[in-house]
Amino acid sequence: MATVVPPVTQDSTGSKGPTAMVFMNMGGPATTDEVGDFLSRLFADADLIPLGPLQSYLGPLISRRRTPKIKRQYADIGGGSPIRKWSEYQASEMCKLLDKTNPETAPHKPYVAFRYAKPLTEDMYLQLLEDGFGKGRGGRAVAFTQYPQYSCSTTGSSLNELWKLRQRLESPRRNQNLSAAEAEGSIKWSVIDRWPTHPGLVEAFAENITKTLETYPEDIRDSVVLLYSAHSLPMSVVNRGDPYPAEVAATVWAVQQRLGHRNAYRLCWQSQVGPSAWLGAQTSDTVKNFVKKGQKDLILIPIAFTSDHIETLFEIDQEVIHEADQLGAEGRTRRAESLNGSPTFIKALADLAGSHLRNDEVCSRQMGLRCPGCKSERCLEQKRFFMGQGVQANAAVTL
The missing domain is CATH 3.40.50.1400 (Rossmann fold)
Structure with missing residues (x-):
């Protein structure tokens, strides 16, 4: 008889844990050697920099032309961006606080998903699966945008990428190699999509x-x-x-x-x-x-x-x-100094995430409302997916 793997949500620490806390941000190259790839991904993203029907031609052209200049700029600030260091620190410290304030969803495991630099969103998702989330084992993950103010170009783009990967890796319609049990026990996502006045x-x-x-x-x-x-x-x-x-x-x-x-x-x-x-x-x-x-x-x-x-x-x-x-x-x-390792800021992150978890929130009410001039079907499907992950499934989404 095959061994039954217990769901990842059944944890000895908390009745609803563990919980993956995924910090989402644009990211930045950690070294000057990564600048070219970073710019290539950035200028290929029509959500961030819309270049029209020639995006596939103009994006690589602009990124190649800008790479030498941007390499020099990163060299001038120490050879790379500190955003990964700070993101990993903030996520880790927040999770330590959450383990104390929200024991029922503990342990809280920190992850970082960057849109254009390592660790990329795909790297993060594969790590989640390797760490015991999904693949029939269930588990909860919170996509926590580190852009406090929502834009389709930033948070929207990151969520589009996350949704695309979820469909590829955990949807039976896109991944025919998934068993019925694996599809049933996919990761349950919720989103902290904006927090401008916390x-x-x-x-x-x-x-x-x-x-x-x-x-x-x-x-x-x-x-x-x-x-x-x-x-x-x-x-x-x-x-x-x-x-x-x-x-x-x-x-x-x-x-x-x-x-x-x-x-x-x-x-x-x-x-x-x-x-x-x-x-x-x-x-x-x-x-x-x-x-x-x-x-x-x-x-x-x-x-x-x-x-x-x-x-x-x-x-x-x-x-x-x-x-x-x-x-x-x-x-x-x-x-003024950036927020970086501010204890006040990290406490704010924990307060925001803790409330989200305690109230079993899915996303904000604003999340379901598309821009009045939006024509993106991908944006619509992404919003429908994340809002449909919980009690807000019947909330209105602008068509």
Whole structure:
């Protein structure tokens, strides 16, 4: 008689554990040798950078042309992106807290899934299967986006990739090698798809801004202008109704409320790529214009990033702030520290995930609403799948 493998959900630690906590992010090359592959994947993704019907031709062309320049930039920040280090640390520390606050779903196992760099989403999914999730053994996994503000270009793209892999690896319609038992005992997914105004996130940002404000003389502290900077989006994405600009603005407003509105502020946008129209004003232009007008006391705040990577360490630190100093900022234009290993931030992650698990949530209500101008069938099917994983199966999905 064949040995019966007990479901992975039957664990001695918790009645509903173990639980896989999967941190999803864009990722970054860990070494300069990985830059080419990273850019190739990035420019091939029409969800992130829509290049139209010539995407398959233009994507590789742009990535090849940009590789030497981007390699030099990564060399200038130490030879690679620290985003994997910080993501693995944040996920691990969060899971330690969850084991204490949510013992019924323990042990909580940390995983990282990057969209364009190692560990890729496919690597993560195969590791889940190897670790005892799925393949007839069931188990729960939470896709926890590390983009606090939802965009079809970021969270949406990551979830599309996760859904595609789930269909390939665990759907009997796509994988005819699956037995009936394996198909029945596939991984049960839920999604933390956005969290722009979570109190812990707001507190973590406010702490880092306050620390930077305290580096200025007290008599001028209230006159420092706060410049919140987020990765920009092509206007074609904005105009179809992507929620990202509104959710970034919501984060900014919540942080300003927490700070008591003592400082004037603006929201600006960085990292535009290519000649098409992108959401502005651009961060670099904004800083230059302020400094030229005599407003040198500026704090740049990476409001849509949860850890350091090339957009903070090179684009802001080595380009924007360097240009400001060349224009006469005299070191008075500075950047607030990224969230990185902030205990307040990690506690916020655990609070958010803990509530999600305790309430047996599937996803947010917003998850089921497509952009008004969305025509992607893949997006529709992805949303239907994740919403259909639990009690929100009957929630409305815009067609």
